[in-house]
Amino acid sequence: MDYKELRTLGDKLLSLKAPLNSLWQEIGDNFYPERAIFTLQRSLGTDFASNLLTSYPILCRRDLGNQFGSMLRPVAKTWFHLARRHIKEEDNETKQWLQAFEETQRRAMYDPKSLFTRATKEGDHDFAAFGQCAISVELNRKGDTLLYRCWHLKDMAWQENEDGGIGFKTRKWKADARTLARTFGKEKLHSNIVKMLDTDPFTQFNTMHIVCESDMYSDKAGGKPWWSIWIDWDHNTLISATPIWTEYYVIPRWQTVSNVQYSYSPATVAALPDARLIQAMTWTLLEAGERATWPPMVATIDAVKSDIGNYAGGITWVDPEYDERLGEALRPLQQDFRGFQFGTAMNEDCRKLIYKAFFLDTLNMPQRGPEMTAYEVGQRVQQYIRDALPIFEPLEMDYNAKLCDMTFELLWRNGAFGSPLSWPKKLRGADIEFRFESPLHDAIEQQKGQTLMQGEGLMAAAMKVDPSVANIVDAKVALRDALNGIGVPARWMRNESDVQALDNQQQQEAQLAKVLAATQQGAAAAKDFGAANQSFAQAQPAAA
Numbered sequence: 001m002d003y004k005e006l007r008t009l010g011d012k013l014l015s016l017k018a019p020l021n022s023l024w025q026e027i028g029d030n031f032y033p034e035r036a037i038f039t040l041q042r043s044l045g046t047d048f049a050s051n052l053l054t055s056y057p058i059l060c061r062r063d064l065g066n067q068f069g070s071m072l073r074p075v076a077k078t079w080f081h082l083a084r085r086h087i088k089e090e091d092n093e094t095k096q097w098l099q100a101f102e103e104t105q106r107r108a109m110y111d112p113k114s115l116f117t118r119a120t121k122e123g124d125h126d127f128a129a130f131g132q133c134a135i136s137v138e139l140n141r142k143g144d145t146l147l148y149r150c151w152h153l154k155d156m157a158w159q160e161n162e163d164g165g166i167g168f169k170t171r172k173w174k175a176d177a178r179t180l181a182r183t184f185g186k187e188k189l190h191s192n193i194v195k196m197l198d199t200d201p202f203t204q205f206n207t208m209h210i211v212c213e214s215d216m217y218s219d220k221a222g223g224k225p226w227w228s229i230w231i232d233w234d235h236n237t238l239i240s241a242t243p244i245w246t247e248y249y250v251i252p253r254w255q256t257v258s259n260v261q262y263s264y265s266p267a268t269v270a271a272l273p274d275a276r277l278i279q280a281m282t283w284t285l286l287e288a289g290e291r292a293t294w295p296p297m298v299a300t301i302d303a304v305k306s307d308i309g310n311y312a313g314g315i316t317w318v319d320p321e322y323d324e325r326l327g328e329a330l331r332p333l334q335q336d337f338r339g340f341q342f343g344t345a346m347n348e349d350c351r352k353l354i355y356k357a358f359f360l361d362t363l364n365m366p367q368r369g370p371e372m373t374a375y376e377v378g379q380r381v382q383q384y385i386r387d388a389l390p391i392f393e394p395l396e397m398d399y400n401a402k403l404c405d406m407t408f409e410l411l412w413r414n415g416a417f418g419s420p421l422s423w424p425k426k427l428r429g430a431d432i433e434f435r436f437e438s439p440l441h442d443a444i445e446q447q448k449g450q451t452l453m454q455g456e457g458l459m460a461a462a463m464k465v466d467p468s469v470a471n472i473v474d475a476k477v478a479l480r481d482a483l484n485g486i487g488v489p490a491r492w493m494r495n496e497s498d499v500q501a502l503d504n505q506q507q508q509e510a511q512l513a514k515v516l517a518a519t520q521q522g523a524a525a526a527k528d529f530g531a532a533n534q535s536f537a538q539a540q541p542a543a544a
Contacts, residue, residue: 001217003238006210007231010170013157020262021154024130027268030275031061032129038154053282056351057275060358064267065125067363072395073120077437078106080404085431094426101417105404108411111145119148120403123252126153127399128358131254131265134171137406138248139414141183146407151249158251160261161213169211169249172233176202190235206233211248217241245413246406252399271357278350285343292340295332303329362387396436404434 001009021038028036033048042048049055073079082098082105083090090098109116123133134156140147151171161167175183177193178201186194196203210229214221221227221243228248230239253263297308306317308330318329355361411417420428459473476499494502 003210003217003229003231003241004236006212006217006229007208007233007236009159009168010157010208010210013159013168013170014172017157017262024153027129027265027272030272030279031057031268032125033058035126035129035152037152053279053286056278057271057354060271060354060360061125061128061268063360064358064363065128067360068124068127068395069121071363072392072400072436075110075117078102079437080106080400081435081437082408082432083435084426085433091426094424097424097427101408104416105407105411108146108416109148109407113140114146114148116146116148119150122150123399126150127252127254127265127395129265129268131263131268132251135250135403136248137246137250137403137410139410143414146410156249156251158261166247166251166261167213168216169247169251171209171249173207173209174204175207176204178202180205180207184230184239188239190232190237192235193232207231207239208233211244214243246409250399250402250406252394252402254394267358271354274350274353274357278347278354281343281347281350285340285347288337288340288343291335292337295335298331298333300327300329359387359391363391400436401434408432408434 025036025038025040028038029051033052036048049058052058080102082102084094084098108114119135123135126133130153132153134151134153136147136149136151138147139145155172157170158166159168177189177196180189180193181197186197193205208231210227210231212227212229214225214227217227217229218241224243224245226244226247227241228244229241231237232239255266255269256263294310297310299308300322303319303322304316305319306315308314309316316330322329412420417423
């Protein structure tokens, strides 16, 4: 395809996505109003939530979005580690190199200029509300640091390839002439844009960015798997086409369905009916509360001579000649509020359903009470793991892993890790993967400690019947796994070879001690025997 055909494909995908934009607008209006500009454009200062009567659905989305970052990418700890795929235990030299790569990548990602925290924060809330997000990973304009940016989903469209992955991606971008000139250089821009640099540099123009697989555009990619193509959409001209090593965009998807390239948020899909309902219920309860505190009035015609002043300090004038024995000239209308409590109960039930729809009831680790046994705590942790896995598995595999993989590729290709020729042979051409830390992984690992305690109890009971069962469990292996599971630092523990050397030394010392003890015992016996012989010899002459 040439760039014009790719632009036609991009326009078609964006137009086919229009119904989905309407759904996302509805979701945004109820759960993420500051992001709800899919089918309309808000001006600065617009009241985002003017259509809402309760903020509860927004708060639930906010809490879920915040949980993603705090659970899976905690800034205070190292949440990713590099390793060779399918290698369980690395030698010390390889581990040191991988840890050095890890430190370099972490510094690059958390460089303030990279905007990593901002982009992932925006992406987390898009993911919670709409089930996907789009984050670009590139070098900045100067090429001296990474740059992460989260793009609005209304401007994005993509297409799955034959392998089920995202192959073709497009994004519409409106930028002013000055920004386009700084990004691409004046020599690559259309003459109309260049003219605006002198007359009105802040005039905006539409561009389209396309990232596609190399065989989709040209075979002159030099072995690079992707093309990054920029098109002047207003003038239908090519700005640039550059082969690249990475996919440029990370697009994690939460819940997918067959034959659809876009995903959904199971949280907002389940909560959307209740979000609409709770707004209507809140309106009804507010109106009922207002009528209870400021009731409608019944006034006798011709008896009331002024407006009804039922406000603080208000005065209502009544005809002095009216005989109130015929009834009060002004009285509140009698109302029945017995259904108000029923309405508040329904409102509370609706809140619980929204809370549950956003998985907020399953994201908190179970607390251990003083009366709980180790077995009960273990069962509660296992239930937490079963409940939390469906939430975090897509985030780790499609979100964190892809972000880290693309970052590593970009840093490596730009020399951040030094020359591969200086790497250990085991790392040259190795398949590098990322392993993550999170409260969920911590809970899984901590199960080993609970398992060891349960096993200890079973062993103690079995040894009363048959003491030889103590030989079944390798206590050293079990304890090492349990210590790793509860987070004991690796530098606190000796490696297996050192432990084996110490065991051998202790066995040799114990064996030597036995030999010395036996020698000393033999020497003592010989001494006693010699003394006995001497005493016997001395006793013989005396007896004679």
